[in-house]
Amino acid sequence: MRTVAPLQVMNLTRSLIAFFLVSSFAWFAASYFAFRNVLICWPVFAVNVTVTGLLGWWWYRSRYHAVLSWDEQGFELTKGRGHKSVRKWQDFSQVSLVHEGYGRFSVRLHEIGGAYTDIPASDLRLSPSDFRFEVMDLVQGKQPADRVDEPA
């Protein structure tokens, strides 16, 4: 079974920026309410950065961090904490490559009923196109190496 769980720099940066803004505005509001003045100094900035780092990391781990494990039978995808999906390739009938914007791709697995599951290939630092072909082979019940027309 193969497992990938890289650090998603873009999502972590997004979390850090969001919490930096939130903690900054929270401090501005609190200090103005307490002292009728906005206090800005190096210790406050250091605390702000520390709080941002802790909250940003916690938010990233609980919301974005993805872990994908897969073999010939199926896959297990965990997104954040508590969003775990364990599926078999045979549950799906079609595979597509989805562009989510800004160069980020997902591999979408379609079920016959119309429901689908997305595997965030770009976030997992997999080559989206190559991974799509590998998943197509797995869904069709073939070994990935069976494809003779795989691009170089």
Added chain:
Amino acid sequence: MKVKDYLLKLEDSLMVGSGRWLADFNESFWDYPLGNLVFDMYITAKVRPKGFFLSKVAAWLTTPNYYVACFAYAGDPELKRLQEVLTTVSKFLQVEEFAWAWLVIPHEGSFSSKTRLTVERNDSREIGIALVDLHSQEIIHASSYWGQRMPRFIRCFK
């Protein structure tokens, strides 16, 4: 250039390259079964683009929201089944309520003069057709509006 290499470049061109000026090509299927045919590639798109708040508002106010598609079918370079392919695509457009579609026919070699004439004379209003000769890198397109717009977006040999 092999057909598969060309289709990978075409997919890339439509989804993250020049195709974004025309529509938001966002989902691509390979070996897509439709009717009795299996299309080598099918990419679906929405004309209204994505974006942040202001872009979304601008797009909502100025751009109609309809779906379009690009099909690639390399299995019939002589166009013996062209009518069946066109009928299948046309039915798909009606059922799925897509506004128009492109049909790209790539081939590792030249097309016969009869085939070229057939495509050049095609004036379908909802399906633009183009033949792509991968050896000479020549594109022959239909005379219809959508046919004439195709070469700029499907010329992706490098």
